[in-house]
Amino acid sequence: MRYAMAIDTKKCVGCSDCVVACQTENNVPHGYCRDWVVEVMDGTYPNLELEIRSERCNHCDNSPCVRCCPTGASHYEAGGIVTVTANECIGCGACIESCPYDARYSHPDGYVDKCTFCLHRVEKGEKPACVSVCPTNCMYFGDLEDPDSDVSQALQNRKYKTLAPEAGTKPQIYYLI
């Protein structure tokens, strides 16, 4: 099993519903977020190209954050989901430094927090909160090893990319372009 997400940059309108859904689902403290939306615009008026990406932890296959954690608080769950066990984390910040995507933050309570792919929902067979609220249905979640899963299907017919693959982390969020 390998959980992954595919996000359609052509469908996303940048409404940030995914961000609020995550904040409420996961009790993310005010002023913090586990996912965020980036808009990249290139060109000169009127010839413009726009890419809107909902970003979050890439649940990398080769996660530097898991590697550098001195206590094992950062670890892989089934399906490659990367999570942090709060009461094992000492808050050293090494994992924050190690993530090329700035996907982690230091929770006001001291431990490090990040996207969990809504593990608690996924375990019950539900989709992550962000995926379930997206009004344009531009996010696909599922098991990459299952050819019938939403994510495998989405990747079959479209061109896609990952972010900063040269960082070598093998990110598992695929952006349809």
Next chain:
Amino acid sequence: MPDKTTLKKAMDALDFMVVVDTMPMEITGYADVVLPECTYLERYDDLRVEPHRIPSIAVRMPAAKPKYDSMPSWWMAKKIADKMDLGHYFPWDDYSEVIDWQLKELGTSLEEMKTLGVKKFDRESGALYLREGDDFEFSTNTGKIELYATDLAEHGFDPMPIYTAHPEPPSGFYRLIYGRAPMHTFSRTANNPNLTDLMHENAVWINPKVAKLWSLKKDQYVWLKNQDGQVSTFPIKVRVTERIRWDSVYMVHGFGHSNKNLKTAFGHGVSDSELITNVMIDPIMGGTGMRGNFITFITEDPGKEAKL
């Protein structure tokens, strides 16, 4: 709302003003009485009956209990009626009874709709699309699709649209275009903490060429003045972007609240409505056009002299 001054005059002329809303807004501050309404997720609403392509009915049902002292509007109406001795017009205890009765008339019931949500029906008004050879008459004078509108001609209007030049910005001014951000619903969510986390102020979009001309930098704050000399109450952040033409500026509607009770929203960004003093009205169908306003930039605090 555009043209705040006129609006305020109108409100001052009222004897009594009640605001019923789910969220506090600028106007709430002017009310004599505020009746907080619960949101659509916490109440029954009237049936939605759609006779469109596929006829359907839908019921909005509460998914959660109302929070705090908020109440559905039917409850408010009924209670006011009771006070006014008009209670006999509301011969029910809960609005769901009314909805249930209506649904039963339609051949279903609240019970069934609770499991369905939306119920679809077959079309009774004929086929959805015209078929070749069908004899069909449109509801116009000629019975045909009219490019030359005989109706308009009868009333003395141009039967064919004649190009009318729209007003152009005077030199040094830029057309004010406003729009919505997908994360906010009009101006009413500007005080919502989750949504202000996403966007807590608006920015004025300026083409790089214009920015260069005015030596404006990204994230700098400026005040805006419109063609009628109306100056924005607050300053606004500059966003230099190719996403706007060089003869226009853009900003998101719903910011620049000046009521201090809107604790989160107060004083962030500029209200486009404040700068819309020219509302044009289409002589034929009465539609309003508010993109005929022009603004220029002020880089020094215009209130400074007044404060000294």
Next chain:
Amino acid sequence: MKEEIFVSGRNIPNIDPFLHIWHWQIPLYLFLGGLAAGIMFFASLYTILGKEKEMPTTVKWAVFLVPAALVLGLFALFLDLKHQWYFWRLYLTVRFESPMSWGAWVLMLITPLSMMWVSSYIKELYPKWDWKFEILNKFEKLIIEYRKSLAWALLILSVILGIYTGILLSAFNARPLWNTAILGPLFLVSGLSTGAAAIMWMSKSHIERSFMSKVDLILIGIELFFIIHLFMGFMASTAVQINAAELFMGGQFTVSFWVFVVILGLVFPAILEILELRGYKIPVAIPALLILFGGLMFRFIMVEAGQITRYLY
């Protein structure tokens, strides 16, 4: 024009707009670790070489600084932790892939060993010292007997500690400025050089001083060579590393790095040391202090600047 913005208004403390999760604690910790490693290295080296008589400060007195520096360094690390009362979690597991983990373990080993070292010389410093308990006296005898073995252990540990201070950073491939293998040796040499400076400063024997000063000159030479090598490596590398190097070549760290670290912290003290060796009278405190100051600045700048550098996508 290219424009990249967070439409969702992300603005997380210490992460946006620039990563700044490590403040003064980590560079101080790295500096103290390097200093301790430097002193301990020379102490154990000259013990193994049998030079206790000629180099008393190196072998005995300067080492008194080591446990103090290590404890202070560990305390700085502790202050950096945001979930402090789970500190003990560090010592429930050994994770070889995590430099932070083996750094914590090396410190856990080297701190008590250096304390033992110091305790075995305490009677030479204060002849009236009494351990009070018979068992401690026995223990002291044991240490003195096995001093050479202890020296070997500490020699190895101090090299690991010195390199570790650099590897802690270079293991982060997400920060292009740190992600270079030269950082380990560079931090080791810089640590050794600060160690040598501290010994030089404390030493009262002219012979020992001029000897350490020669050693230090060599170390400064190597360090300068590594620094040049560091930037050559960056300039020949990917866009993100070129960007990283540009922070020091016209960017915001140019003055602080070249003036404080390279000129004041390396070149100037080197000139002073050469003059002193040529027979000019120069108070030893000046070059020693400059080197220590340069070493501290170097770590501060590397930690600050490194956090700003990132991958672009």
